[in-house]
Amino acid sequence: MQVLGLGIGFSQKVALMDRSCQLFNLLFCFILISGCSPQTGKINQVTSSFDALKCRTSAAIETEFIVQWEDGSFSVEKGVDPESFKQKFVALHVQKIKHVQINQKINLIQPISSQMINSTDQSRDDWGQSLIGTSAVWAEGFKGQNVKVAVVDSVIDVTHPQLRTRIAINTKETPDNGRDDDENGYVDDYLGFAFLSASASTQTNDHGSHVAGVIAADPNEGFMSGVAPQSQIVPASFLDGSGSGTLGDAVLALQYAAAREVKVVNSSWGGSGCSESLANVFMELSQKGILLVVAAGNSGADIDVTPFYPAIYNLAGQITVSASDLFDLVPAWSNTGFRNAHLTAPGVSILSTAFGGRYLTMDGTSMAAPFVAGAAAILWSAKPTATNLQIKEAILQGVDVVPGKNSKTLTRGRLNLEKSLDELRRLVP
Ligand SMILES: [Ca+2]
Ligand SMILES: [Ca+2]
The missing domain is CATH 3.40.50.200 (Peptidase S8/S53 domain)
Structure with missing residues (x-):
């Protein structure tokens, strides 16, 4: 995902539109775990979701993971790689985890003052x-x-x-x-x-x-x-x-x-x-x-x-x-x-x-x-x-x-x- 600076001058308009078109080529990886399934079911779901990742792009930061916990709060956790994170962190905390997404870089397109x-x-x-x-x-x-x-x-x-x-x-x-x-x-x-x-x-x-x-x-x-x-x-x-x-x-x-x-x-x-x-x-x-x-x-x-x-x-x-x-x-x-x-x-x-x-x-x-x-x-x-x-x-x-x-x-x-x-x-x- 990229982030656009939404304050633009007219001269940047065309460049910005070109850039935004590129955005739609970027997809990112996440898994969604919902409901109250048993722990093993959750792990299986985590595993299959990770295995099914289709959007590992250059924007992904594969050593960082955005975790939403069951209480609704968020944290960003570090890992060696997605597989290691799945086996260690997610498996350990799976009952408290609501959702995990691989972190990704985002870029502001510098706004130009008019x-x-x-x-x-x-x-x-x-x-x-x-x-x-x-x-x-x-x-x-x-x-x-x-x-x-x-x-x-x-x-x-x-x-x-x-x-x-x-x-x-x-x-x-x-x-x-x-x-x-x-x-x-x-x-x-x-x-x-x-x-x-x-x-x-x-x-x-x-x-x-x-x-x-x-x-x-x-x-x-x-x-x-x-x-x-x-x-x-x-x-x-x-x-x-x-x-x-x-x-x-x-x-x-x-x-x-x-x-x-x-x-x-x-x-x-x-x-x-x-x-x-x-x-x-x-x-x-x-x-x-x-x-x-x-x-x-x-x-x-x-x-x-x-x-x-x-x-x-x-x-x-x-x-x-x-x-x-x-x-x-x-x-x-x-x-x-x-x-x-x-x-x-x-x-x-x-x-x-x-x-x-x-x-x-x-x-x-x-x-x-x-x-x-x-x-x-x-x-x-x-x-x-x-x-x-x-x-x-x-x-x-x-x-x-x-x-x-x-x-x-x-x-x-x-x-x-x-x-x-x-x-x-x-x-x-
Ligand atoms: Ca202080
Ligand atoms: Ca404080």
């Missing part, structure tokens, strides 16, 4: 926020306060002036002492956690910081504002600066987000191929009441026909977001789908934060998804008792359907935060 923005330029029009009606809900006092949003992405610049005040602090953890003070399984996760087990990169990648800024940039510390400027970001990173990562790290990052008690998870990435572990962790989070906001992808595809994960999981607690522009037109590069894409949100020439105190505009469904994630945070700050299903329904019911520009999505419409708040008030009096 434009560097001078932070002294005060004249920029936040067209996206104007269109979805943020100022009206801010005026009512709803700014995403007390809502945590996980950004599962590349590493975020937590020192950016407009982000540093918006990073959720794990107050039970002492930073930089090499110990897991709160015993949540993560050492020094004071601000978040980076799952970069295979990384040797010292580069930075602006993708995660850009997504975080769209959601929560602090307007008191600079010239822009996030959609939900009082929400808090939980960084759960799994893609390094060079754009490399593993599926196992993605699964662990998602599991970590849930442990930090976020309400919303933004996933502006995706790929195709066997992704059973990813589907399983998404299901776990949806059932825990988390709203999963996912970018539809940038290859110009109909995702109802051409699979793109996690965009097409279509879980009860999931919203998949296509991109639209100032005129509510859907760019040719935006993935869509009447069944699996739910709505559009602003995703063209989107201003946000980048490493080193910089600002960039970017294009992509990566930028559209965090508009919806920020909107969800606002709605939850207005109605803290709402469920993820109610927040989703309010967002989908509240869309603007612009005559003649209906998007090829489930709702045919574009995010309208102001109307979604009205819908939520009907759902949660």
